[in-house]
Amino acid sequence: GAVVSQHPSWVICKSGTSVKIECRSLDFQATTMFWYRQFPKQSLMLMATSNEGSKATYEQGVEKDKFLINHASLTLSTLTVTSAHPEDSSFYICSARDPGDSQNSPLHFGNGTRLTVT
Amino acid sequence: GNSVTQMEGPVTLSEEAFLTINCTYTATGYPSLFWYVQYPGEGLQLLLKATKADDKGSNKGFEATYRKETTSFHLEKGSVQVSDSAVYFCALSTPQAGTALIFGKGTTLSVSS
Numbered sequence: 001g002a003v004v005s006q007h008p009s010w011v012i013c014k015s016g017t018s019v020k021i022e023c024r025s026l027d028f029q030a031t032t033m034f035w036y037r038q039f040p041k042q043s044l045m046l047m048a049t050s051n052e053g054s055k056a057t058y059e060q061g062v063e064k065d066k067f068l069i070n071h072a073s074l075t076l077s078t079l080t081v082t083s084a085h086p087e088d089s090s091f092y093i094c095s096a097r098d099p100g101d102s103q104n105s106p107l108h109f110g111n112g113t114r115l116t117v118t
Numbered sequence: 119g120n121s122v123t124q125m126e127g128p129v130t131l132s133e134e135a136f137l138t139i140n141c142t143y144t145a146t147g148y149p150s151l152f153w154y155v156q157y158p159g160e161g162l163q164l165l166l167k168a169t170k171a172d173d174k175g176s177n178k179g180f181e182a183t184y185r186k187e188t189t190s191f192h193l194e195k196g197s198v199q200v201s202d203s204a205v206y207f208c209a210l211s212t213p214q215a216g217t218a219l220i221f222g223k224g225t226t227l228s229v230s231s
């Protein structure tokens with residue numbers, strides 16, 4: 001089945017630094033990837049839709065200058081948390097839909113990245 | 119807008135008990151419905167899905183039926199195991215290509231032996 005790989009699985013950084021998270025589709029090409037954020041014991045909140053070759057579409061309330069998304073190829077999207085602060089600590093998850101699947105097909109999820117900002 | 123409402127957890131059961139986790143949705147058009155499971159320390163895995171009214175999704179002993187008249191997609195299992203302890207998310211997607219999933223808040227299930 002389709003596999004989405006996310007890296008790193010966890011990262012600890014100091015306040016004020018930037019962190020890049022990679023999301024790769026391993027056996028399919030994804031023109032669209034989705035970035036979610038999950039707070040402890042809460043649901044997944046969609047942050048943005050990453051479109052290959054164009055700008056990402058951000059959900060209301062998500063700072064695009066804070067969370068930079070780049071979808072440079074059909075198999076790679078990156079999320080950079082810029083000037084991270086402790087309130088950015090969270091679990092970030094990427095996902096993609098195999099375009100070979102039907103429009104009703106589920107999303108395939110990466111295993112997530114646990115970001116801790118000290 | 120589109121939304122998913124799940125019953126509040128946590129749900130605590132003994133092994134072999136019957137499980138129901140309620141899920142209702144609001145959506146325009148005819149969404150597809152999903153249940154995802156997140157085991158401790160892991161990412162989300164698709165558990166089952168249904169793409170049209172009256173469809174029943176099933177996997178690993180879990181079942182859910184797409185009920186359009188009640189806009190529901192309740193998850194059930196006849197006999198839970200300790201290994202079923204996880205967080206369960208109900209989700210929907212609309213038929214348009216390239217749309218993200220909308221998730222409910224998740225329900226934590228804890229099964230004891």
